[in-house]
Amino acid sequence: MAIINGGELLIRALEHRGVREVFALSGGHLDPIFQACLDHDFRLVDTRHEQAAAHMADGFARTTGNPGVAIVTAGPGVTDAVTGVANAFMDAIPMICIGGRSPLRDEDKLPLQNLDQVALMKPITKYARTVFHPERIPEYLATAYRHAVSGRPGPVFLDIPIDVLHTPIEESDVPTFHEIAPAGRPVAEATAIELALDVLANAQRPAIFAGGGAWFSGAEDALREFAELTRIPVLANSKARGLVSERTPLGYGGFTLVGSPAVQAAAGGGPDVILMLGARAGMFTGSSGERQELIPDDATVIQVDVEAEEIGRTRDVQIGLVGDVRETLRSLIVGARSRSFADHERWIDALAAARDEARRVPDDVQTDDAAPIHQVRLTNEIAEFLDGDSIIVADGGDTSGWMGGQALVEGGGRWMSHGYLGCLGVGIPFALAAKVAHPDRRVLTIIGDGSVGLNFAEFDTAVRHDLPIVVVVNNDEGWGMVRHGQISKYGGDRTAGVELGATRYDLAAAGFGAHTEFVEHASEIRPALERAFASGKPACINVLSDPTLSPRAYRAQQSQVTPREEPAEVAAGNREVELPYYGRRRL
Numbered sequence: 001m002a003i004i005n006g007g008e009l010l011i012r013a014l015e016h017r018g019v020r021e022v023f024a025l026s027g028g029h030l031d032p033i034f035q036a037c038l039d040h041d042f043r044l045v046d047t048r049h050e051q052a053a054a055h056m057a058d059g060f061a062r063t064t065g066n067p068g069v070a071i072v073t074a075g076p077g078v079t080d081a082v083t084g085v086a087n088a089f090m091d092a093i094p095m096i097c098i099g100g101r102s103p104l105r106d107e108d109k110l111p112l113q114n115l116d117q118v119a120l121m122k123p124i125t126k127y128a129r130t131v132f133h134p135e136r137i138p139e140y141l142a143t144a145y146r147h148a149v150s151g152r153p154g155p156v157f158l159d160i161p162i163d164v165l166h167t168p169i170e171e172s173d174v175p176t177f178h179e180i181a182p183a184g185r186p187v188a189e190a191t192a193i194e195l196a197l198d199v200l201a202n203a204q205r206p207a208i209f210a211g212g213g214a215w216f217s218g219a220e221d222a223l224r225e226f227a228e229l230t231r232i233p234v235l236a237n238s239k240a241r242g243l244v245s246e247r248t249p250l251g252y253g254g255f256t257l258v259g260s261p262a263v264q265a266a267a268g269g270g271p272d273v274i275l276m277l278g279a280r281a282g283m284f285t286g287s288s289g290e291r292q293e294l295i296p297d298d299a300t301v302i303q304v305d306v307e308a309e310e311i312g313r314t315r316d317v318q319i320g321l322v323g324d325v326r327e328t329l330r331s332l333i334v335g336a337r338s339r340s341f342a343d344h345e346r347w348i349d350a351l352a353a354a355r356d357e358a359r360r361v362p363d364d365v366q367t368d369d370a371a372p373i374h375q376v377r378l379t380n381e382i383a384e385f386l387d388g389d390s391i392i393v394a395d396g397g398d399t400s401g402w403m404g405g406q407a408l409v410e411g412g413g414r415w416m417s418h419g420y421l422g423c424l425g426v427g428i429p430f431a432l433a434a435k436v437a438h439p440d441r442r443v444l445t446i447i448g449d450g451s452v453g454l455n456f457a458e459f460d461t462a463v464r465h466d467l468p469i470v471v472v473v474n475n476d477e478g479w480g481m482v483r484h485g486q487i488s489k490y491g492g493d494r495t496a497g498v499e500l501g502a503t504r505y506d507l508a509a510a511g512f513g514a515h516t517e518f519v520e521h522a523s524e525i526r527p528a529l530e531r532a533f534a535s536g537k538p539a540c541i542n543v544l545s546d547p548t549l550s551p552r553a554y555r556a557q558q559s560q561v562t563p564r565e566e567p568a569e570v571a572a573g574n575r576e577v578e579l580p581y582y583g584r585r586r587l
């Protein structure tokens with residue numbers, strides 16, 4: 001009869017779910033778990049901040065479709081992880097966060113690192129519990145896992161007191177909880193599917209809005225097949241980008257293209273039917289905040305979501321299909337095979353032409369080698385350098401806007417960026433998780449110089465764990481997006497708390513052992529990328545870019561439309577400021 005402890009049980013339970021790697025930061029409260037990681041040859045990626053460990057578990061799920069696991073110590077380890085867990089919660093990402101906890105025997109005696117962690121995590125998880133008995137660890141883990149991956153996915157939290165982890169138990173006393181997944185997935189009834197197909201078949205300008213529900217249900221193949229069969233273009237939010245290759249006229253990154261005046265002029269109007277596939281209506285569809293509403297009032301909306309309460313969040317939905325996206329698509333495909341669909345080629349051509357135009361680097365920018373570098377040139381060089389297998393992570397306000405407009409994503413899990421938490425600092429952790437999950441792929445993250453400071457020490461994690469990601473710092477010497485917003489609202493002489501310096505992030509990364517590049521001219525970008533990837537080491541490419549440019553003003557200028565929030569005089573540059581490194585500049 002073997003005697004084991006709670007740490008061993010936890011790792012066995014995770015192993016049974018197929019987990020082979022965990023993202024963690026140590027603490028005495030976790031010792032039995034770390035010991036079990038050694039015994040089971042788990043990959044224990046130890047980070048420099050628990051926020052990064054949580055972001056890595058989140059990023060691992062985003063890039064693989066399977067839950068990532070973060071393990072953080074009692075008290076401050078758990079509070080540090082809150083941002084990462086909240087980020088996953090807001091974007092419905094399946095992840096498991098395990099927290100250490102002070103011993104049960106010391107409850108209410110003011111022990112070290114003790115607070116009500118479950119209460120803290122409850123509003124940002126689908127399930128948060130304490131495990132009080134070691135032999136129940138597999139049961140709780142199975143339940144937590146089921147919550148994480150079923151219905152709308154999301155993060156879960158378990159805290160395990162250290163005396164529970166240390167308690168010796170007889171192996172044969174532990175019940176196993178192995179079969180946890182329900183066998184079938186919900187799909188809408190056949191009449192509703194037929195109704196949806198009738199509407200789609202007659203649409204003139206139909207569009208699919210794909211979201212995380214498409215990726216996490218494993219619908220990549222079904223979505224591609226349905227799009228090809230019906231010739232309905234697929235626009236995707238950050239979790240579903242690349243499910244239909246963006247190098248084809250059927251796949252697009254972001255929903256905003258359907259709102260483009262150029263598209264609407266060329267196609268004779270905006271979308272008349274929208275099929276929402278596991279994408280919630282919110283800021284990214286324009287249904288909240290100050291963004292342009294992308295779903296026209298007179299469009300027919302068909303919404304597929306695994307959670308009934310999600311359907312019709314911001315407006316009437318004409319056909320609501322409660323179901324798993326993959327299974328619903330399979331039913332739609334069967335019905336679509338025996339129908340003919342109206343011709344949408346003019347609509348598709350309009351979208352493809354608008355995308356090409358938005359990505360086009362103006363001639364003067366393409367030939368200009370003067371400092372500072374235009375962000376369109378920088379992000380275009382990156383997009384053209386990477387291949388279809390590469391994974392791109394964008395982090396930063398303007399930076400993610402610039403990169404998002406240039407990237408052409410060619411597969412699921414190959415684009416990661418911000419979601420509804422709008423959480424800066426995900427870049428390096430997401431990229432590291434992507435490299436752990438896909439060691440043979442190129443992983444690049446482009447990060448604003450503000451955001452890169454948030455998890456900069458993870459260069460150390462990258463070096464220690466031999467995770468050769470390439471980090472491009474889009475260094476506009478400030479918190480660019482907020483700076484542009486302040487200028488437009490209050491004027492150029494009223495910016496506050498938004499200026500940074502021409503900091504040598506490359507030299508700082510060198511201190512951690514990274515390969516480094518400092519780029520001041522556009523012609524140096526490509527050689528720097530080549531050297532960085534060839535180095536086989538984590539790399540930092542610090543690029544000095546133009547602080548005066550914002551993607552919003554740039555796009556408005558390109559399409560001859562005045563941006564709504566930014567007065568024209570700002571886009572034109574109407575104030576002079578003293579910037580570090582550049583001296584006096586017009587902003």
Ligand SMILES: Cc1ncc(C[n+]2csc(CCOP(=O)(O)OP(=O)(O)O)c2C)c(N)n1
Nearest residue numbers: 396397398399424448449450451479480481
């Ligand atoms: C964690 C966090 N802190 C602050 C903000 C507010 N915020 C949104 S965009 C932005 C500026 C980002 O600057 P940078 O990372 O340099 O990227 P840029 O906009 O210059 O491309 C800030 C501070 C946020 N969204 N998240």
